[in-house]
Amino acid sequence: MIYFNNVTKVYDNDAVALEDVNLGIEAGEFVFLVGASGSGKSTMMRLILKELEPSRGNISVNGVKLGAIPRRYVPKHRRNLGCVFQDYKLLPNKTAAENVAYAMEVTGQKRRAVRTKVPQILDLVGLKDKLNAFPGQLSGGEQQRVSIARAFVSQPPILIADEPTGNLDPETSVGIMQLLHRINHIGTTVLVATHDREMVDVMRKRVVALEAGRVVRDKVRGGYANEV
Amino acid sequence: MRSNNWGFFLREAVKNLRLNLLMSVTAITTTAVCVMILGAALLVSAHLQGIIRNVGQDVTITAFFPENASQETIDDTLSSVQGYPEVSESTYVSREEALDRWKETFSDQPDIASSVGSDVLPASIELQLNDPRDSGAVAEKLRSEGFEEGDLNYPQQTIDNLNWFTGYMVWALRVATILFLIASILLISNAIRLSIFARRKEIEVMKLVGASDTFVRTPFVLEGLVQGLIGATLAAVVVVWANSAFVNWAQSYLFSVSSESINAFGLMLTLIAVGVLIGVAGSYFSVRRFLKV
Structure with missing residues (x-):
């Protein structure tokens, strides 16, 4: 589903973010991407979104080589990817329902579909009572649920989450992870970048560890740290 | 879309x-x-x-006679000007008539109206042309009659x-x-x-x-x-x-x-x-x- 082949990313200021990364994630997998800040997790996410171009190597997502996608088809590529961010990236002047509806409207879906689907998906993430609340009126965990609902409303085959629990307390984080787990269970490929050690240890999923831009460990049913 | x-x-x-x-x-x-x-x-x-x-669009040319012009000169000029083919109508305005017009123009401002006597305003001849574009040519003719450029008032000048x-x-x-x-x-x-x-x-x-x-x-x-x-x-x-x-x-x-x-x-x-x-x-x-x- 997502393949990195000898990918190196050097930023303009000569900072090496990724070095010769090889990684394959198959359809339906749940993968944690772990590592300290600056280890290259976010760079990988942004490369998958084609927000950045690799300096060397190639990436393919969903069977398509990203290097071959012309700029004007990038939006289409992104519609196959649900994105969740640490800072939620919700629009503050839109209600929860409007934020979710926005993602559908942007991709040109029918208003009728939007009206039926938005309450369903918000119900699914446990926010059926907060349809008309603005992000400012929601807790961090609730905002992240809205953001997950937005990422998943069009049922993309892949969902990527960059530090989804980074701003949340451990209890709330569990709920968010359970939600991602459920989404993965429906068949969605889920890639989560995190340095939430406990969470990774509890979930026992595949763990890919990055260190200074290199993959130093890739273990099925792994933990956060190197286990002896 | x-x-x-x-x-x-x-x-x-x-x-x-x-x-x-x-x-x-x-x-x-x-x-x-x-x-x-x-x-x-x-x-x-x-x-x-x-x-x-x-x-x-103004078709009027005014030519002012010099202060010292004799009645004879004026009559001569008048008759020759009336022969110009470009001129449809010519009117002689004597000093007295000029003064009357002045007084009429400023009838609501008596100070100005009474400020000039008949010796100040010159006599003039007013020509109506058939075509405003001829004004330059007519002015030229008038100059050859002895009028100074400063005594002529025609649209081309204003233009x-x-x-x-x-x-x-x-x-x-x-x-x-x-x-x-x-x-x-x-x-x-x-x-x-x-x-x-x-x-x-x-x-x-x-x-x-x-x-x-x-x-x-x-x-x-x-x-x-x-x-x-x-x-x-x-x-x-x-x-x-x-x-x-x-x-x-x-x-x-x-x-x-x-x-x-x-x-x-x-x-x-x-x-x-x-x-x-x-x-x-x-x-x-x-x-x-x-x-x-």
Whole structure:
């Protein structure tokens, strides 16, 4: 589903973010991407979104080589990817329902579909009572649920989450992870970048560890740290 | 672009206009001021050209006899002038008649009326021409009759004087108009850029959920269009109103200003078109910078 082949990313200021990364994630997998800040997790996410171009190597997502996608088809590529961010990236002047509806409207879906689907998906993430609340009126965990609902409303085959629990307390984080787990269970490929050690240890999923831009460990049913 | 998107674009544009009211007001005011200045410049140059045209339509030539001209000279001149083929009518105005006219002109201002005696105003001959374009040629003939250039009053003279003056004036106005246009485009695109900058997060989110460039841009461009339209319409109404007020005022005085110098409806359309164009172009190019996510 997502393949990195000898990918190196050097930023303009000569900072090496990724070095010769090889990684394959198959359809339906749940993968944690772990590592300290600056280890290259976010760079990988942004490369998958084609927000950045690799300096060397190639990436393919969903069977398509990203290097071959012309700029004007990038939006289409992104519609196959649900994105969740640490800072939620919700629009503050839109209600929860409007934020979710926005993602559908942007991709040109029918208003009728939007009206039926938005309450369903918000119900699914446990926010059926907060349809008309603005992000400012929601807790961090609730905002992240809205953001997950937005990422998943069009049922993309892949969902990527960059530090989804980074701003949340451990209890709330569990709920968010359970939600991602459920989404993965429906068949969605889920890639989560995190340095939430406990969470990774509890979930026992595949763990890919990055260190200074290199993959130093890739273990099925792994933990956060190197286990002896 | 699918047709059901337009409802979405319109709703977004209207909502954004409302939410970013201050920015909208800034952009609208800037557009209005710039379009008003442009309109004023167009008005002034149109009226100047109208005045020149009006003066050019004048078919009267006046030739003043020198102070010491004898009755004989006057009679000789009169009879030869009446023979000019270009002249349809000629009237001799004696010193006494000139004084009467003076008194009549200033009948409501007795001080001025009584300030001159019959010896001050010269006798003159007034010629009506068939064609105003002959005035130069007739003036030439009159000079050969012994009239000095300073004793002649004919439209070409006025036109030359006006042309000399308006030539510079019109050029200055053109330069000013172009400068103002450039300034207004910069100001407006800056105002729009500010309002877009305030919403760059929104654009970022749109891009991340897979909105195409056109999709992100269209509400902003529509917004620019609406802002340009409102600003320019306000300005156009003010300009047209000011124009009619000016024409009324000028006509009740001495100016040969005509309301026909300006097609008010055309002017209004031009100004609105310019405003809309500025708004659309300004927002189009301002958003482009923020699309590269």
